[in-house]
Amino acid sequence: MSNFVRGLKCRLCGKAYPKQPLNYCEDDFGPLEVDYDYAAIREAVNRGKIELRPFNMWRYRELLPIDGEPTVGQLVGGTPLVKAHRLAEAIGVKNLWIKNDAVNFPTLSFKDRVVSVALSKACEFGFTTVGCASTGNLANSVAANAAQAGLQTYIFVPHDLETAKIIGTTVYGAKLIAVKGTYDDVNRLCSQVADRYNWGLVNVNLRPFYAEGSKTFGYEIAEQLGWRTPQHVVSPMAGGSLIGKIHKAFHEMHKVGLLDREPKCKIYGAQATGCNPITAGLKAGSDSHRPVRKPNTIAKSLAIGDPADGYFAIKVMRETGGWGEDVNDKEIADAMLLLAQTEGIFAETAGGVTLAVTQKLLAQGRIPRDEEIVICITGNGLKTQDAIANIVEQPVIIRPNIDDFAAVLDGAREPVLV
Numbered sequence: 001m002s003n004f005v006r007g008l009k010c011r012l013c014g015k016a017y018p019k020q021p022l023n024y025c026e027d028d029f030g031p032l033e034v035d036y037d038y039a040a041i042r043e044a045v046n047r048g049k050i051e052l053r054p055f056n057m058w059r060y061r062e063l064l065p066i067d068g069e070p071t072v073g074q075l076v077g078g079t080p081l082v083k084a085h086r087l088a089e090a091i092g093v094k095n096l097w098i099k100n101d102a103v104n105f106p107t108l109s110f111k112d113r114v115v116s117v118a119l120s121k122a123c124e125f126g127f128t129t130v131g132c133a134s135t136g137n138l139a140n141s142v143a144a145n146a147a148q149a150g151l152q153t154y155i156f157v158p159h160d161l162e163t164a165k166i167i168g169t170t171v172y173g174a175k176l177i178a179v180k181g182t183y184d185d186v187n188r189l190c191s192q193v194a195d196r197y198n199w200g201l202v203n204v205n206l207r208p209f210y211a212e213g214s215k216t217f218g219y220e221i222a223e224q225l226g227w228r229t230p231q232h233v234v235s236p237m238a239g240g241s242l243i244g245k246i247h248k249a250f251h252e253m254h255k256v257g258l259l260d261r262e263p264k265c266k267i268y269g270a271q272a273t274g275c276n277p278i279t280a281g282l283k284a285g286s287d288s289h290r291p292v293r294k295p296n297t298i299a300k301s302l303a304i305g306d307p308a309d310g311y312f313a314i315k316v317m318r319e320t321g322g323w324g325e326d327v328n329d330k331e332i333a334d335a336m337l338l339l340a341q342t343e344g345i346f347a348e349t350a351g352g353v354t355l356a357v358t359q360k361l362l363a364q365g366r367i368p369r370d371e372e373i374v375i376c377i378t379g380n381g382l383k384t385q386d387a388i389a390n391i392v393e394q395p396v397i398i399r400p401n402i403d404d405f406a407a408v409l410d411g412a413r414e415p416v417l418v
């Protein structure tokens with residue numbers, strides 16, 4: 001396979017760097033990004049060629065920064081875009097879709113997309129030990145994909161994560177380091193780890209490559225809509241990377257000839273009020289995010305107080321004509337139930353955030369009710385069951401006989417003799 005990557009370049013000053021495991025510019029500490037030869041990609045891809053490939057994220061391989069064949073996560077992506085009729089009716093809109101990465105293979109979140117690229121790249125660079133700083137989903141994905149690739153793994157998380165996300169990491173044999181601190185403390189520690197040990201940390205020294213994986217979430221949305229973009233996309237934000245990559249994906253598709261028209265999609269960001277650095281910055285009219293020192297929300301996967309891509313996320317929301325909002329824990333849990341009970345999709349807390357923010361933006365008139373909306377569901381509810389355990393209906397317990405059941409149906413539920 002030919003390679004369309006020229007190298008890395010600084011997102012602030014544009015300085016070029018060769019392909020290497022490095023995430024910041026030596027001159028101004030700006031984040032580095034992959035630099036592609038789009039003219040060559042335009043020659044190499046077309047819709048027909050992509051449609052003939054298996055429906056997973058690697059059908060967009062020319063737009064991903066690996067040199068050879070993917071060696072990790074070959075089956076990731078290709079998740080459903082669900083036309084959500086019942087949810088649309090419930091929230092009062094005409095045309096609604098859910099991009100459902102709650103069923104992404106293998107660890108049930110969109111993080112499998114970024115990890116496939118990062119670990120394929122880690123193997124190319126010759127790393128034998130990999131790791132990450134994570135709010136949970138990335139931990140699960142790095143652990144699973146590294147296990148399949150036979151890599152050693154060190155994973156760093158805040159100590160107070162959900163049990164399902166802890167066990168969903170250690171089950172794969174990863175060494176899990178639970179740090180007494182916030183995600184930002186964990187992230188700082190990981191930068192020191194990357195400096196001291198020669199490891200491939202997917203969201204530290206491999207970050208420019210890692211982040212590119214999220215673009216496939218956007219490519220799939222546009223292809224599944226029939227090679228066009230919707231009018232509105234609502235994305236959850238933690239580090240603020242995914243939202244920018246969806247935007248980048250749409251524009252790249254136009255640049256390389258996969259979309260006929262210049263994308264006009266408005267992009268909206270969703271956060272929890274208990275950790276809203278990006279939406280607070282946006283709403284205050286600031287260029288950058290407002291760090292939150294002590295996040296406090298049930299949406300732990302989005303609890304990043306000092307997001308690496310906060311500045312860029314705000315820029316995307318402003319420049320596309322979108323907006324951002326945040327919602328409280330009750331709104332998050334209620335939205336998780338609404339999604340489950342209208343569409344049969346059990347999303348994690350981040351999904352509750354995204355749906356509840358969509359409802360808020362509709363109520364504010366920021367998103368028109370008669371236009372096309374895609375909601376990004378990025379993680380699975382089985383990992384965050386505690387968030388709704390107290391508000392779902394309890395099972396009716398009966399003795400194993402038909403009269404007890406009939407009494408339940410009559411509404412005369414008898415007290416059970418246990």
Ligand SMILES: Cc1ncc(COP(=O)(O)O)c(C=O)c1O
Binds near residue numbers: 135237241242
């Ligand atoms: C389920 C889920 N959705 C969304 C995000 C946000 O992604 P980003 O950090 O790219 O903003 C995360 C990040 O951890 C996540 O776990």
Ligand SMILES: [Zn+2]
Binds near residue numbers: 030
């Ligand atoms: Zn620079």
